[in-house]
Each structure stands twice: as structure tokens, then as C-alpha cells.
Amino acid sequence: MGVFKNTLIQCQQCRRKILVKPADSERGHILCTHTGCGAVNSLSASFYYDEAIVTGLPDCGQLTYLNNASVWFALRFGINIIGVGSDSTIQLPRFLHNNQCYISRQHCTLNVLFDKWTGQLRYQLQDGVVLPNAGTYQPSKNGTAVNQTKLRFTELIDVPDGGLITLGGIDTFRLSHYRFPTALLDTYRVHLQFDPDQTE
Ligand SMILES: [Zn+2]
Known part of the structure; x- marks a missing residue:
């Protein structure tokens, strides 16, 4: 699963926006650069299935x-x-x-x-x-x-x-x-x- 153009995601930790470029997507993760966060956001799992x-x-x-x-x-x-x-x-x-x-x-x-x-x-x-x-x-x-x-x-x-x-x-x-x-x-x-x- 990857992105082919720049995409905004929400940081899994601080919830602020991060810009994901196609190269980040290929790497499978992106570091949040917002002050005081620095969380590694996984880009490999992009969805899950609802237990319902x-x-x-x-x-x-x-x-x-x-x-x-x-x-x-x-x-x-x-x-x-x-x-x-x-x-x-x-x-x-x-x-x-x-x-x-x-x-x-x-x-x-x-x-x-x-x-x-x-x-x-x-x-x-x-x-x-x-x-x-x-x-x-x-x-x-x-x-x-x-x-x-x-x-x-x-x-x-x-x-x-x-x-x-x-x-x-x-x-x-x-x-x-x-x-x-x-x-x-x-x-x-x-x-x-x-x-x-x-x-x-
Ligand atoms: Zn963050």
C-alpha cells in the first residue's frame, strides 16, 4: 500500500498533520517532526477490518x-x-x-x-x-x-x-x-x- 502523491496524514501520537511524500511511503514509516513529538508513524498498515x-x-x-x-x-x-x-x-x-x-x-x-x-x-x-x-x-x-x-x-x-x-x-x-x-x-x-x- 503506498501513496503516489503528497498526502496529509494525522500523526498517530500527537494528532497533528504530517506531509507524506511518495519516498516516505516506500520506506514504510515517517518521523513526526512536530515539536515534542518525534513519533515514528508506520505507513505499512493503512487499514484494518472492523470486527462488526x-x-x-x-x-x-x-x-x-x-x-x-x-x-x-x-x-x-x-x-x-x-x-x-x-x-x-x-x-x-x-x-x-x-x-x-x-x-x-x-x-x-x-x-x-x-x-x-x-x-x-x-x-x-x-x-x-x-x-x-x-x-x-x-x-x-x-x-x-x-x-x-x-x-x-x-x-x-x-x-x-x-x-x-x-x-x-x-x-x-x-x-x-x-x-x-x-x-x-x-x-x-x-x-x-x-x-x-x-x-x-
Ligand atoms: Zn506527532
Whole structure:
């Protein structure tokens, strides 16, 4: 993103006007020369996406059971607690292996967030659950892995589109991200700087 002619922007720190020339734009930043400021203004990020885009979204991607594609679960925006307990947001069936279920009542937590810079959703996974009342962390009994790497205690990781989440070392789900269509995203763009200031 760049400017091809001289443009006035508002300093991100002191809010006074700065003249940006095309050469500054190529450098990716400009120093504010107003007295007592001197802030480095980034010119590389010129817009972000408004989080309002997520309101009314019917679901935010899904988890599909690898052993049976007809078993899948829709994710919601925000915290998804996944487990076999009725107190989980996504209640899984008790998958049995030699008459044993390896998934805990509240096994792992998948947080669906909006990344305003990319305009897409992020899927952050943590083994276990943070108990809301006590604020304490309770891990699952048999652990959680992403693409066969087991998560460490309280570790939080971003699961990529198509990533495999294994619960209790045996039951695996494929994560499918939801992606906002480009045409829709464009209507939620909020410009940060290169718009010439029209307020004064
Ligand atoms: Zn300034």
C-alpha cells in the first residue's frame, strides 16, 4: 500500500498533520517532526477490518471427526469448550476404544478470535479449561495434540486451516476455518491513515 502523491496524514501520537511524500511511503514509516513529538508513524498498515463483520455469523468453521465425516460440530465465535460433559459448549459423544473413553468432560478450549489486520478468524487452542469461578487451570486427563505434537501445560497455539486436533491421544478432528469472502471484507475496511483528512 503506498501513496503516489503528497498526502496529509494525522500523526498517530500527537494528532497533528504530517506531509507524506511518495519516498516516505516506500520506506514504510515517517518521523513526526512536530515539536515534542518525534513519533515514528508506520505507513505499512493503512487499514484494518472492523470486527462488526462477525455479528450475525451463523457459525465460525467446524470440527470434523476423522473416523466418520458425518460427525461434525459447528464452532461459535469466542470460547468453545470441547468435551464429553454436558457443561461443554461442544458436547462430544463418548467415543469408546476397548470400552474406554479417553476424552475428558471439559477436554480443551478453542477460542475463535477476529484478527483485524488480516480480516480473518484465528483459532487458538489450549488443552483443558480455565475454570471461570476459581480462575484456575484444569488440564485434560489424557492431553491434546495438534498435528501430532502434544500441547504443553497451559500452552496456547494457533491451529491452521485443516489442522488435526487429537484428544486423549486417540480421537482426531480436522479443523475447517471459516473464511470471509473478499467482497464482504472490502466493505468492512477501516482506513487508518492514507485517506486525506477530511475533518478539518
Ligand atoms: Zn506527532
